[in-house]
Amino acid sequence: MDNSTCQVYEDEIQSLEEEIKLLAEKYEDSQQESTFFSEEEILMSMYAFFSPVGEYQGESKKHESPSDLKAQLESLERDLSFLMKFTAIQFTSHSKETVKKTRNSTVQKHRLLGNCQALSFQLEFQLLEMQNKEKVSAVITDLSIIMEYGEDLDVRKFVSSAEEHGNLLTFFRSLSSFAEWYEHRRLTFLYFK
Amino acid sequence: GVFAHLAALEVQAHQAALKQEELEQQEEKVARLKERVQELRLQRDELRAKVDLQQNRRLGKGGAMSDPVQPSAQAVLERKIKSLKSMLQIFYLTGISGKLTKQGVCFCISTAYEGTYLDSYHVDLVLKPEVRILRHSIPIFIPLEQISKKYLQRDIRRFMSVLFDHLNAYAGRRYQADQLQEHFSDHIEGTLQRNSLCNLLVFKYDVSKNSKTFPFQARLIYGDLCLSLPTEVLVSCTPDAPVSLAEVAAAHSDLFRSMALHKAFRSFSSTEHIMI
Secondary structure, X not given: OHHHHHHHHHHXXXXXXXXXXXXXXXXXXXXXXXXXXXXXXXXXXXHHHHOOOOOOOOOOOOOOOHHHHHHHHHHHHHHHHHHHHHHOEEEEEEEEEEEEEOOOEEEEEEEEEEEEXXXXXXXXXXXXXXXXXXXXXXXXXXXXXXXXXXXXXXXXXXXXXXXXXXXXHHHHHHHHHHHHHHHHHHHHHHXXX | OHHHHHHHHHHHHHHHHHHHHHHHHHHHHHHHHHHXXXXXXXXXXXXXXXXXXXXXXXXXXXXXXXXXXXXXXXXXXXXXXXXXXXXXXXXXXXXXXXXXXXXXXXXXXXXEEOOEEXXXXXXXXXXXXXXXXXXXXXXXXXXXXXXXXXXXXXOHHHHHHHHHHHHHHHHHHHHHHHHHHHHOOOOEOOOOEEOOOOOEEXXXXXXXXXXXXXXXXXXXXXXXXXXXXXXXXXXXXXXXXXXXXXXXXXXXXXXXXXXXXXXXXXXXXXXXXXXX
């Protein structure tokens, strides 16, 4: 009789531990999203950090000096800025939510807003990432794409095709080349006006 | 008589003591587990409250909130870094991502078949005095030199785009061949024959599983390296196959030309009973 009581408790412990893990992840994710500090706020806090009179408030999780962090931040910002210029894909908003987490896999729901030249898009998808030894594999599911087509049937075509097959990659590549062509056409048209 | 009786009583007492000990251990265990459950329940409730508060705040106020507890500079930096890293990861999903280097830029090309991401490749570029490839992880059978000769100097975007098309198409062809081998090996004679570029596939197959004969012979040529569908398909029947199968072979030929290989097999292996 006692064995089954133990089992019940043990089952509950396992489910509580999983729930806690999920909630902690959810908290972290939301913390990410809601942290939209303005550039000024960041600069101000960085100055406070470096000023000799200022107090050091935080505890450092890793042994990264503030100048390391600052350098890292700047490097990441440069990389991102370059990619957005190179691919013409600009992301304006990104949020994610962990839906499921096991020992070697994570499923996250993403919401992504952005534009490519004159075309703006709104994406939602689920991303499953699995760790297999050193390799991480990724699979997209439940892809939903919202775009304003205008009169462009070509856009409608590649959007519905990408959505149907869950092909996020093709969507972005098509978007990029379409925008390039669109821009080229617009400039050519202007030239001949 | 007496001794035997005493011995029996002793054994009884010993067993009772053992049982008692066992019971006590069980009770202890149950008590511990109960405590742990309560501990975790408390932790879970606290977290839930935290998350709910977070959600309420998010819905209540707009983007710029006045947080009663000022985050430390360290925390601000770490959070911003985390968010940028997250953004860069998203770029990985778009197919072309990368990182600036001292001498130029190291691009990363990711490939995928529909929603499944496959291998990724790197091209490390030097920009001065002229654009050239410092190192790369592009497989040798991809015509990298040809592509770079044509585009690298005059238009890096075009170069990347064409290189991407080649790599993604190759990844798609390989994926289809792998899927066929993995899920339809019971329809194929032996192993699927393919070259490293996966643009030439040769195999013998049957529509039904585990059959002893493979009446169909297929030869698929993917003439356009930027496509993952074949440009030339030849499906023939082996000389000893019944004549009626010639029509089926022709139908399959069209099928392979218009549909991914593993999907084509899926379609006729599920309708094998609805055949001419």
